[in-house]
Amino acid sequence: MKSSGKEFINKIGYAPSAGILLQVPSQINYINLSKNIWIFFLLIVSFPVFAQKDIQLKSPDGNVVFLFKLTEKAPVYRVVYKGITLIEDSELSLSFKENGDFGTNLNMLKPRFSQVDETYDLVVGKATTVRNQHKEVIIPLLEQSGGKRQINLVVRAFNDGLAFRYEFPKQKNWPSYTLLDENSTFNIAGDP
Numbered sequence: 701m702k703s704s705g706k707e708f709i710n711k712i713g714y715a716p717s718a719g720i721l722l723q724v725p726s727q728i729n730y731i732n733l734s735k736n737i738w739i740f741f742l743l744i745v746s747f748p749v750f751a752q753k754d755i756q757l758k759s760p761d762g763n764v765v766f767l768f769k770l771t772e773k774a775p776v777y778r779v780v781y782k783g784i785t786l787i788e789d790s791e792l793s794l795s796f797k798e799n800g801d802f803g804t805n806l807n808m809l810k811p812r813f814s815q816v817d818e819t820y821d822l823v824v825g826k827a828t829t830v831r832n833q834h835k836e837v838i839i840p841l842l843e844q845s846g847g848k849r850q851i852n853l854v855v856r857a858f859n860d861g862l863a864f865r866y867e868f869p870k871q872k873n874w875p876s877y878t879l880l881d882e883n884s885t886f887n888i889a890g891d892p
Contacts (some may be wrong), residue, residue, distance in 0.1 A: 701772045755811055759857040766855050766862055774803040775841060775853070779862060786839070788887040796868065797878035799847040809840035809850075827862060834858045838867070849874050 755768040765780040779787040793803025817833045839853040852867035868877070 749878075755808075755837060755839060757835055757855055757857050759859050759862075760815070760817070760833050760835060761859045763783075763859065764768075764857050764862055766837075766864075768855070769840075770806055770808050770855075772804070775806065784835055785889045788884040788888040788889045791884075793883040794851070794879060795881040795883060797880055798876075799849065799876075802841075802843065802849060802851060803846045803883070805846070805858070806841045807844050809842055811840070812838045817863070847874060 710868070726833055727829045748769040752787060755766075757768075760765065763782050767778040769776055769781065774791040774793050775837045776789045776791055778785065778789050779789070782813075791803070793801055795801050816836065817831070819829050821832050834856045835855045836854065839855070840850055841853060850869055852869060853864060854867055855864040866882075876887065
């Protein structure tokens with residue numbers, strides 16, 4: 701018995717002349733489907749941990765550059781001026797009486813960038829008005845384990861310098877603290 705091409709496609713789900721697989725399974729394997737959905741969900745949830753980028757903050761004129769990244773050991777920063785590295789990779793950490801050191805096993809939350817360009821009057825000084833022009837980034841750092849404390853690193857880049865400080869947002873799991881030591885390092889490049 702000779703069958704037509706249409707019957708042949710319907711029987712095996714493949715059209716030899718077209719080279720296309722047309723077969724659709726008659727039953728959906730719900731176990732494999734739900735397993736694949738869970739794997740996809742876990743990848744999406746863990747994406748922010750793997751997708752952490754280095755942060756770069758430039759002064760308004762672009763000459764001063766602050767570079768920040770998280771390593772397994774500690775947050776690390778570097779300072780570059782007009783393409784020349786002034787401060788090599790330097791670690792940041794804090795020591796507290798409660799829950800010990802803050803600096804390892806951190807997760808970086810979404811940084812917030814801003815820019816300021818304003819003038820203000822001085823009561824005493826060589827000039828009567830001063831221009832305050834800088835770019836700023838607030839980098840929220842969250843412990844992945846332990847006390848789950850959050851500390852914000854606030855960095856400002858001016859045309860003639862750079863400054864950073866720590867902010868301690870109020871937290872239910874960390875109502876008070878005793879700061880024992882700031883372990884910020886300044887690894888000056890070259891031979892000063």
